[in-house]
Amino acid sequence: MLTIFGFTLSYADLIFIAIVGVLVGMSKTGVHGAGMLSVPMLAAVFGGQLSSGIMLPMLCLADVIGVWYYHRHAEWGHLKKLLPWALVGTIFGTVIGEKIDDQVFKVIMATIILVSVGIMIWLERGRHKDEVPHAKWFGALTGIAGGFTSMVGNLAGSVMAVYFLSMRFPKNSFIGTTAWFFMIINWMKVPFHIWRWETINLNTFLLDLSTLPLIFLGAYLGIIIVKSLPEKAYRWFIIGMTLLAAVMMFVRK
Structure with a gap:
């Protein structure tokens, strides 16, 4: 066992943290779902709520990389519709998240991800897959759900994937819009974690x-992987990674 920044960690814990760093970096440069895979891994080391606070600065650092690389591809019209509602969801998640134990958290998050995957597959294979939903309630509901799931478990990726896939975004627009959305929402969550949940402090930071070198490595690998995937394959890749994240949430102890 080693004591690092006030945490007593085994070598297995350090390996998990290193893998999480790489996955977080990959998730911000287009390997959507890699970040969701990292959530149960970090929770296995630190538990549910604490791991959420430890992961948030990692996500914030990786968000800057993703925005820097894909900033020109963002669809700002959609972001303006989503972000105010996401703030509402974040506040709601801050209050509710304090009352959710790890087991309930796991079931809720896994269920949300599985429902999201079902919607994604329906959108890809349904008769009306080329129709884009423009109803205001769809953006509002997505924003609230995205803010809530992001706050309580850093797992808004599946919820937002449903929205962005339904908009039929090209690959780069999907990644660029997602990068901006999560950079804004993640930095917005930091004060809640510092002063309300108290899960971010000097040691966690x-x-x-x-993990920053590992985040950079993951970001570089993500860019290579995304470049190798055609548009249609990339959409199914997102669905597959999201489903794998849901399975990991169910099997996590």
């Missing part, structure tokens, strides 16, 4: 900074 130093631990996060130590």
Whole structure:
């Protein structure tokens, strides 16, 4: 066992944290779902709520990389519709998240992801897959759900994938819009984690900074992977990674 930045960690824990750093970096440069895979891994080391606070600065650092690389591809009209509702969902998640234990959290998150996957597959294979839903309630509901799931478990990726896939975004627009959305929402969550949940402090931030080289490595790998995938294959890749994340949430102890 080693004591690092006030945490007593085994070598297996350090390996998990290193893998999480790589996955977080990959998720921000287009390997959608990699970030959701990292959630149960970090929770296995630190538990549910604490791991959420430890992961958030990692996500914030990786968000900057994703926005820097894909910033020209964002669809700002959609972001303006989603972000105010996402703030509402974040506040709601801050209050409710304090009352959810790890087991309930796991079931709720896994269920949300599985429902999201079902909707994604329906959108891809349904008779009306080329019709884009423009109803205001769809954007509002997605924004609230995205803010809530992001706050309580850093797992809004599946919810937002449903929205962005339904908009029929090209690959780069999907990644660029997602990058901006999560950079804004993640930085918006930081004060809640510091002063309400108290899951971010100097020790957790130093631990996060130590993963920065691994985040850069993951971001580079993500760029390579995304470039190799054609548009249609990329959409199914998103669905597959999201489903795998849901399975991991169910089997997590």
